[in-house]
Amino acid sequence: MENGVGPGVFGALSMGYLVAGARNLADWKRFGCEAIGLHLACESESQLAFRMDEHARRIIIERRDADDAIALGWQVNDRAALDIILERLAANNVSVEFLQGDQAAQRGVLTLHRFVGPKGLLIELFVEPLTDSKPLQILSSGFNIGRAGLGHISVMSKERDRTIAFWRELFDARISDRIEISSGKRVALDVTFLRVNERHHSVAIAATRGPRIDMFPTRVQxxxxxxxTLDDLTATFERCRALGYKMSRNIGRHPNDKELSFYLPTPSGFEMEIGWDALVVDEAWWESDRVYDRMSNWGHDIPGALSTELGLRHVLTGIKSLRREEFLPW
Ligand SMILES: [Fe+2]
Known part of the structure; x- marks a missing residue:
């Protein structure tokens, strides 16, 4: 399965959509449409859905009592690859639900299989997306999605090794590289970057060194x-600021995927990273054992007052997490 040899699903799937819960859909509508510049595909009392390309839905927001990520949809290239993944789930005694009709259409897909993934985030697998050919009304020239998928998530885990093993065993994910932030900083962190296709990472797993704590109240950090384009990135940054959104991290460049990006909180509690120019992995020359000692080559500074506030909040959340079990499917 490694190095593209033998049957496997590496390269046969990509991130398809994100579903998040929010108490206030009006906040999300403003954030999604006016700040990030997404296309509002549908709006109801209980749900918002945004398009970013020809897929009918890429970001779905459901009215809930809690602000958090709910589900991550993965597009699988064909039925054969889906069957391999379903066989792996069955072998690990994971109960899988099949959805079709209106329930699947709510996710913008024809049918889907789903199960409860790490930290309770639903993992949803689909082959055929529903599409919409109506012109996009977005505030950028476009989004870089294509065959490598929507983007990535970053998750903090108290069960780092088991979580990495889960993604490797389920999706044949490969480690792209790691970032180890050395002691001397406030918190010593190790981040492992996993890819399932040419995108440098679709999932990043962050873990504290020493006592394992989870500093974030949401399933996704x-x-x-x-x-x-670069103009899209800077225009989005300026638009968010002009609308009064506070940045969690100003513009900077990551050392490993070389992505230029900034971060801001979403109305669902977790942050959104808006990026540009992330590198594409060429399997022929990629070396997976690179370890970087910083999160950013430059920039990504946290605004001063926010830095102190976040530091305190993260420590308190981290202490509470010591009493909490972290769910894993196996
Ligand atoms: Fe990121």
């Missing part, structure tokens, strides 16, 4: 999307 951040969700990344990429805009098409």
């Amino acid at each position: 951040h969700f990344n999307i990429e805009v098409a």
